[in-house]
Amino acid sequence: MKYALMLYAVALFSSLVLNGSKPIDKFENLQSDSLLADWDRHISNIQNELGDKVSQPTDSVFGNIKTMKGMPAKRLLAIMKFGYSRSLGVGCGHCHNTSKWESDEKPEKEIARQMSMMTRKIRLELLAEIEGLKSDEPAVNCTTCHRGQVKPALNLKE
Numbered sequence: 001m002k003y004a005l006m007l008y009a010v011a012l013f014s015s016l017v018l019n020g021s022k023p024i025d026k027f028e029n030l031q032s033d034s035l036l037a038d039w040d041r042h043i044s045n046i047q048n049e050l051g052d053k054v055s056q057p058t059d060s061v062f063g064n065i066k067t068m069k070g071m072p073a074k075r076l077l078a079i080m081k082f083g084y085s086r087s088l089g090v091g092c093g094h095c096h097n098t099s100k101w102e103s104d105e106k107p108e109k110e111i112a113r114q115m116s117m118m119t120r121k122i123r124l125e126l127l128a129e130i131e132g133l134k135s136d137e138p139a140v141n142c143t144t145c146h147r148g149q150v151k152p153a154l155n156l157k158e
């Protein structure tokens, strides 16, 4: 049973990776068709270039991996699309020189690394200290704050 569930989770995850349009429909209000086209164009170019290497660990196929070591390259690409770009409502070029992915020339890329460490710290250290929460493992991610915007809101809409 556990094994079947695991297989299902793997299948679901791959379908999310391979068919990006489905889960995104729910977020229609947060991004335009042109953003979707930007993500998909870049990701399919990178996947074509990688070929079979898309299943290999990030640090063996990419040039400048500091925080996302060890995971398969395709997982990093899924995080770039669903985790980072969609959460902030930006194209890949917000953090990257898109003809030189490994470059750190855009400050937003290093900020994203620091944000990822902050998010981890909130989850593992700060939330973990709060007693009486409903979840056993309360979580926080980029979407929790950003919700499709570069600058998280401080007020609710009027």
Ligand code: HEC
Pocket: 038, 039, 040, 042, 043, 046, 061, 062, 063, 064, 065, 066, 067, 068, 069, 077, 080, 081, 084, 085, 088, 090, 091, 092, 093, 094, 095, 096, 101, 102, 103, 108, 109, 110, 112, 113
């Ligand atoms: C919010 C910022 C941000 C956005 C938006 C973003 N990335 Fe990234 N990307 C990063 C960071 C940070 C790293 C480096 C991770 C590390 O150091 O482990 C990275 C690494 C990469 C790498 C590996 C580069 C190398 O050779 O080291 C690729 C390829 C990549 N991103 C593709 C994309 C694509 C495609 C998109 C759009 C769908 C995208 N990224 C959107 C922040 C971003």
Ligand code: HEC
Pocket: 084, 088, 108, 109, 111, 112, 115, 116, 117, 119, 140, 141, 142, 143, 144, 145, 146, 150, 151, 152
């Ligand atoms: C606890 C809330 C919170 C979380 C979680 C969070 N951020 Fe942020 N993020 C902020 C705030 C606040 C700013 C600063 C906005 C400003 O300049 O006033 C910011 C700014 C940024 C910026 C710079 C924006 C720009 O282009 O000027 C990037 C890039 C970014 N975050 C990426 C991420 C990523 C990627 C994640 C998930 C790994 C993440 N953030 C998680 C609150 C958060």
